[in-house]
Amino acid sequence: MITKYTSDIFEVLRKGQFICYNSPKDNIQTLYKILENEDTFEELYEYFYKINYILEEGDEYFYFSRSKEKNNDLERKLEKAFGWIDILDFFKTYDSSFDVGFRFTPSEIDSQLKNNADLKTKLENLKKIGSDKKNYLDRIKKIIEKLERDNYISLENEISETYKVLTSFNYLKDLINTINIPEEIANEIPE
Amino acid sequence: MKTFNNIKELLSTLNREEKLLSEMFTKRKSLNYKLSYAIEMVDSNEDRINLLLQLSVIRENGGFLEIDDQFLEFFEQILDVNEEINLSYINENIKSIKENINYYFNENNENKKYTYLKFIKKTFRKMGIITLRSVVDVRRNIENTFKNESNYKNKQLKLEHLDEKRAIVKDLITQTLALINNEELTFFKTATDEELNRIIKELKYSLSECTHNLIEIEKQIIDYLNQIKHQGKFIEKLRKLKYLKDQFRIESETDLKQILSQKNQVIFQKRVSEPINLSIDYLRDDEIAFSIIKKVAKRNLDKLNYTPLIAENISDEYLENSIEKEVMINLEEIRNKFVATSDNLFNFIINYDFSKKVSFNERVTIFCQMASQFEFEFSFEDESQTENGIEYALVYPK
Numbered sequence: 001m002i003t004k005y006t007s008d009i010f011e012v013l014r015k016g017q018f019i020c021y022n023s024p025k026d027n028i029q030t031l032y033k034i035l036e037n038e039d040t041f042e043e044l045y046e047y048f049y050k051i052n053y054i055l056e057e058g059d060e061y062f063y064f065s066r067s068k069e070k071n072n073d074l075e076r077k078l079e080k081a082f083g084w085i086d087i088l089d090f091f092k093t094y095d096s097s098f099d100v101g102f103r104f105t106p107s108e109i110d111s112q113l114k115n116n117a118d119l120k121t122k123l124e125n126l127k128k129i130g131s132d133k134k135n136y137l138d139r140i141k142k143i144i145e146k147l148e149r150d151n152y153i154s155l156e157n158e159i160s161e162t163y164k165v166l167t168s169f170n171y172l173k174d175l176i177n178t179i180n181i182p183e184e185i186a187n188e189i190p191e
Numbered sequence: 192m193k194t195f196n197n198i199k200e201l202l203s204t205l206n207r208e209e210k211l212l213s214e215m216f217t218k219r220k221s222l223n224y225k226l227s228y229a230i231e232m233v234d235s236n237e238d239r240i241n242l243l244l245q246l247s248v249i250r251e252n253g254g255f256l257e258i259d260d261q262f263l264e265f266f267e268q269i270l271d272v273n274e275e276i277n278l279s280y281i282n283e284n285i286k287s288i289k290e291n292i293n294y295y296f297n298e299n300n301e302n303k304k305y306t307y308l309k310f311i312k313k314t315f316r317k318m319g320i321i322t323l324r325s326v327v328d329v330r331r332n333i334e335n336t337f338k339n340e341s342n343y344k345n346k347q348l349k350l351e352h353l354d355e356k357r358a359i360v361k362d363l364i365t366q367t368l369a370l371i372n373n374e375e376l377t378f379f380k381t382a383t384d385e386e387l388n389r390i391i392k393e394l395k396y397s398l399s400e401c402t403h404n405l406i407e408i409e410k411q412i413i414d415y416l417n418q419i420k421h422q423g424k425f426i427e428k429l430r431k432l433k434y435l436k437d438q439f440r441i442e443s444e445t446d447l448k449q450i451l452s453q454k455n456q457v458i459f460q461k462r463v464s465e466p467i468n469l470s471i472d473y474l475r476d477d478e479i480a481f482s483i484i485k486k487v488a489k490r491n492l493d494k495l496n497y498t499p500l501i502a503e504n505i506s507d508e509y510l511e512n513s514i515e516k517e518v519m520i521n522l523e524e525i526r527n528k529f530v531a532t533s534d535n536l537f538n539f540i541i542n543y544d545f546s547k548k549v550s551f552n553e554r555v556t557i558f559c560q561m562a563s564q565f566e567f568e569f570s571f572e573d574e575s576q577t578e579n580g581i582e583y584a585l586v587y588p589k
Contacts, residue, residue, distance in 0.1 A: 016458035053457070064457040077451040077459045082436055089433040092426055096343055099422070150458065173425060175454075180446045181431055189431050 002043045005034050009044065013064040014053070017151040018168035021060035022101060024156040035062050058174070060100075060167035084172055087147055090122045099173075102165040103156065106144055110137045193245045208233065208243060215249070215258050216266055224256045268324075278325060278356065281363045284318050285370060292378045308382060315390050318367060319397040325360050326401045329353060330408050337415045343426075347419050354412050361405050364398050371395065518547040520557065526565050529588060536561060536569065536586035537578070555581060562586055 009031050012019060019031050035041055035057075045055045054065045091098045093116070094109050113120045113136055123139060144163060147153050152172060156164040195201040205212065211232040215224050226240070233239040240256075243249045247259050258266070288311055295307040333353050340346040371379065371391060379391070435441040442448055451459075474480050529539050540558045541551075549557070562569065562584075572585040 014457065016456070016460060018458075054455075056456075065455040066457060066460070067455065073459075073461075074448065074452055076461070077454065078442065078448065080459055081447065081451060082441075085429070085432055085436055089429055092429055096341075096422065096426055171456075175450070176425065176429055176432065178450055179428075179432060181428070181435070182444065185435070185440075185444045186431060189434050 002047055003034055003040060005031055006044065006047070009035065010048070010053075013055070013062065016064070018058075018166065018171070019062040020151075020154075020166040020168050022164070022167050024154055024164055032062070058168070059170040061171065063168070063171070081175070083146070084150075085176070086126055087143055088172065088176070090119070090126060090143065091147075093119050093122055098165065100165050100167050100169050103162050105161045105163065106137060106140045107161070109140050195246060204242070204246065204248070208239065208248075211243075212248075212258065215256065216263075219258060219263060226251065226254050226256055229256050278359050278363065280321050281318060281325070281360075281367070284314050284321070285363070285366055288314050288370065289375075292375050295378065295382070308384060308387070312384070312387050312390050315387075315394050319390075319394040322360065322364060322367075322401050323397050325356075326404045326408070329357050329360065330404065330411075333408065333412055333415065337419075343419070343423055347416070347423070350412060350416055350419070354409075354416075357405060357408055357412065360401070364401055364405075368395070368398060518545070520545060520549075522557070522561055522564060525557070525561065526568070529561075530568075532588070535572075537576070537583045541578075551579060558583065 008027070009019070012028070012031065019028055019035060021032055023029055023032070035044070035055075041055070041057065048055045048064070052067055054067065056063055056065055094112055095102070095104070098104075109119075113123065120136075123136060123143075126139075126143060144153065148155065148163070151166065152169050153163045153165050156162045195204070211229055214232060215229070218224055229240055230237055240249075244251060248262055249256050250259050257263075291307045291311050291314070295304055295311070298304045298307065333350065336346060336349045336353065340349060371394070379387075432441060432445070435444055469480075474484070525540070525543065528543075529536060532539060534542075537558050540554050540561070543554075562571075568589060569586045570589050572587065575582050575584050577583075
């Protein structure tokens with residue numbers, strides 16, 4: 001046992017969640033502070049490495065990855081990445097400044113639908129998520145829920161239903177940025 | 192066109208319509224101040240609006256009112272809230288200073304010379320203030336644009352435009368300094384005026400402050416532009432990826448597969464529940480475990496779901512309270528009471544209060560029953576008496 005939080009850190013990261021610098025949850029904040037210490041990080045890295053989890057540090061967030069042979073279900077990864085692209089596209093259409101630290105409520109997005117036909121089409125095209133719901137607000141909530149489950153956003157205020165974009169969003173951005181579109185293909189895509 | 196005749200008239204007019212004008216000024220951005228609202232603001236006196244219109248303080252446009260540009264600009268400048276940065280002032284001022292310096296040299300009349308000098312001083316003083324204000328305006332506008340402009344392309348264009356303005360201000364500062372330091376040296380050497388020297392010093396000081404501010408602004412604007420570029424680039428990329436994805440080409444056309452196969456984050460993994468066996472010792476020793484076992488066992492007790500047979504409802508009639516009263520004659524009771532008296536039995540029974548109506552015949556029957564039932568407890572006399580045609584023996588308690 002390296003710190004008394006070792007098991008807490010393990011429990012969070014093992015679920016594929018991130019420990020983010022700007023998480024509204026106090027316990028995650030505490031864990032972030034523990035991991036921030038370089039020495040503790042090194043020790044924990046070694047510790048988790050022995051049980052095949054690799055503790056990694058991103059831009060203001062921490063996460064687990066696994067050694068190669070443990071996780072090679074490519075189809076599943078593709079499916080996940082596709083889902084993210086769709087959802088990200090939806091939120092960026094809602095507000096182009098949707099990024100780390102951005103705050104929003106489901107009803108704000110809902111009210112945008114009336115003025116933004118593009119957003120509405122995109123919501124309707126997101127058939128996989130919440131198609132069983134009839135009204136738009138419920139569908140938006142489903143989409144938010146999905147992003148929240150993947151730990152890129154977090155509920156900050158229960159009463160006003162305000163969500164906050166976490167630093168783990170940088171992970172998603174990095175992923176998008178690393179994908180290469182060959183120039184001749186990029187030129188083909190209409191503006 | 193009607194105009195104000197003097198400053199007093201102007202001020203009193205503005206003062207009179209202070210409510211309306213301040214309301215219109217705060218709403219100047221929305222551009223749709225209705226005439227009908229305005230009439231209400233001036234206590235429904237349309238003449239007051241008409242006067243303002245005649246004096247060109249406000250203008251009417253299809254049922255909407257606006258403050259005239261001249262006044263609007265004046266208010267904005269005085270209140271330091273102007274959004275448009277007008278740099279032509281500085282440029283004009285430099286020109287007019289140069290002109291006035293020439294006049295100053297050419298003029299021989301001391302009195303007139305002094306007028307030119309006074310004008311030059313006034314202009315220099317003004318320049319310091321105008322430059323500083325422009326710098327502040329540029330800065331505020333940059334921040335406003337970056338934070339509030341929602342249209343991406345416009346945001347970028349506006350910021351670039353503001354950057355140009357910044358460059359112009361910088362240029363004008365250099366020009367002013369050149370004017371003071373290099374071009375008109377003779378003037379500044381010859382026109383020895385205490386006030387002028389002070390003004391020039393102050394101007395130099397405020398210009399250097401402006402220069403520092405401009406450097407900071409330049410840094411800020413570069414940072415903002417970079418952020419926008421970065422964001423814009425990201426959105427562009429996302430849009431392209433989404434397009435390829437929707438066309439089912441993303442896998443073949445990009446290196447997504449390769450990248451993902453290198454990614455081994457736990458987030459990509461299925462979340463498996465872990466089938467860990469329970470510790471036997473724990474199950475055996477722990478109180479809580481035992482109570483949980485009981486709970487689970489109870490739930491699993493009988494999985495078959497019997498539908499219980501249900502009897503019909505009990506009719507309400509059965510549930511009603513119905514009481515019937517009947518008075519019964521208790522012979523024992525009568526005997527007890529009889530024993531306490533000295534009367535004979537027949538007479539006692541005839542006069543006994545049974546709390547219900549008992550006929551003579553019945554009373555005779557009761558007499559017979561009593562006499563036979565308690566034969567050994569009573570003494571029977573030999574004499575007999577007759578009543579209502581019935582002869583009876585005299586019976587007394589023993």
